[in-house]
Amino acid sequence: MTSLRQGRFVAPIIGILWLLVIATTVAVAMSFATGAAFRPALAGSVLIGAGLGVAALAVGNVWALIGGGTVAAFLLTLAGFGAVQVGEGVGLGGILLASVLTGIGAGWPLHSMLDGHPVGDLTRHEFEEVVIRFLTGFGYVFFTAIVVIPFYVMVMTSLKSQQALLANPLDFTVDLGAGWDLFRSYRELFQDFHFGSYLWTSFYVSVLTVLITLLFSVPGAYAVARLRFTGRAAFSRSILLIYMVPMIVVALPIYIAYSVTGLRNTILGIVLIYPVTTIPVSLYMLQGYFRGLPSEVEDAGLMDGLSRLQVIWKITLPLSLPALASVSLYVFMIAWNEFLLAFMLLDDPSKFTLTRGVAMLNSSEVPRQHLMAGAVIATVPIMVLFLGLEKFMTRGLTAGSVKG
Template identity: 75%
Template sequence: MKFLRYGYITGPVIGALWMIVAGFTIAVAMSFATGQAFRPNLLLSLVWGALLWPATMRAAGIAGPALAALLLVGATLIGVGPLIVGAGTSTVTAVICGLLLAAGTIWPVRLMLQDMPPGALTRHIFEHAVIRFLTGTGYVIFTAIVAIPFYVMVMTSLKNQQQLVQNPLDFSIDLSRGLDLFSSYVELFAQFNFGSYLWTSTYVSVLTVLITLLFSVPGAYAVARLRFSGRTAFSRSILLIYMVPMIVLALPIYIAFSMLGLRNTIFGIIVIYPVTTIPVALYMLQGYFRGLPAEVEEAGLMDGLTRLRVIWKITLPLSLPALASVSLYVFMIAWNEFLLAFMLLDDPSKFTLTRGVAMLNSSEIPRQHLMAGAVIATVPIMVLFLGLEKFMTRGLTAGAVKG
């Protein structure tokens, strides 16, 4: 490894490897976005990537990166760049591809190899360059894994049947259609009763959160604060229900609900969902409650408060981050649950959103409607998660550290 600890070796190696990563990523992105054929050239990617280091050095100032960007755009246009543009691709598209390639390689390589001298490197500089490269590669791969399926889902939902039949692998968007792009979404609400499914999933999930908190808060507090026979065994066995796969419990639940007349009812769904969420909520909250200072609660008891009032006025206000994270987590479980809804609901007027999306998976229903339904089921929970992520992270971290 010692021979790698020289700038004139490490710089070109990292530049070449990053060009391959960026080239594959941009080729995939351009292919999906335009419907044209883009593919990376491995050999030319290595050559161009190795040449990036001298162009991106701090000593090169602005002139080096600017010249490298122009050369990459020009090489892409004439077909000798890291990316090979398919026949029939317009000049504008090829220029955009070259600019994206320049932006996705020159600036990142400049950050990875900043302050790297040509000669011998210290261990600190070498390791930092390698860590930056591995971190950047990880971000790119993770983003591609997450973004590509979602992009395909959204773009497919904006197609019409004729476009899907003509070219099912073209995921570009035809802006000339105007508002007709959203015809699949309009038809879902007008013809497939998706407004009802959305409302059913919303209030079922909210009720699941409320019922879960109603049982898990006192249960977790009792495990964390009170002393009773079997306390330790109960604390350690809370998550035992998750050791049994839900598919194993599906048949007994189906039989029991059929005998009780709860199958094909929203009430039955509201009854069974908290059964799957209360154990994990108990487990998360007991760790947080153990971390709260007991002296504060004891002071409230000495002032004449009852145990219930201590919980209401002292413990719960201090536990808001944990309650927010548990509520969000439980809401996500209830919103995305499919197996129980699929097994217990047969009446389309009572379907949850996931059950409604599954109904669209039929050869008689156009594929764009299925993708539109998947988008409708995904976007609300994604927005909710991103908006409340800080509360969830804070609650989970506090419970893990203090528990």
């Protein structure tokens, strides 16, 4: 083992593994970007990877590595041994671009992984450092790819036409000359499928859910956090228990009850039920926050003659605005994304929420790009909220335990 832990063995192996990662990444990225055929190849990866790995030990200059990698990739591809092989119809420009990407993607990380390490024996620290850097690089590429690809496909598919999709499912190039016609699927969704009204329904249902949830859970959370009464411990436990009940088990009796009472197919029925699914989470999150507030401030308020309710309104709530924001966002997200209840309880297309509307598009009569356009419409608002208020959202997610 010790004899194998030498720069001259470790560097080429790391180089080959990394080249395989990079070649796959470049091939997938180029395929998705141009729609032409690119594929990673073992022979080229081994050649370039081993070479660059050894070179990274000896050459300290990152530009030399990148340049060398690019030239090697380009020449080998032309010779038919490239790390990224191309199919027919890929011009010289495509090959050059792929080679440059391979060169940068291989040379720069390999430099930071291997630079400064000896050709001979590596210490345990040095060896593990190299492995960890390799894993880190792999991790960034891997996670970014698995997250970005589905969303990329979602957005791009929504801009294509049915024929173009069937002709070449890989071709996501967008014909910018089409102008506004690119967004034809969206226009048709809003014109013919009432997505404007679904968007509005989803919005006000979510906002109402947030308001009702806060109205119910703030007093409850305060009581659990601050007031002493018998059964407090049991209560704060059973909150958690409640939110382990699977929705589908509850949804069946609710469906029956709503069918009998005529609440099915009404927004009222939805607004009655959404908050109850979020109150336990919200109560649990808020009571944790309330406990962290200094009770002396509240005691001072009580001494000065405020009643408990006034204390909550005038002292506790203003102090817990950040927590309220987190909880509101989290609840909004749950209500916006909710699918099961909307699917079971709403059949009338004039009363759909957005998620129910998108579910309706999943039929063989509706083209794929409409479905994806619907998915984009459902995703964008929640993403904008998330990116704009990420700090609150992340805190909400963390505090909301692991509701899913």
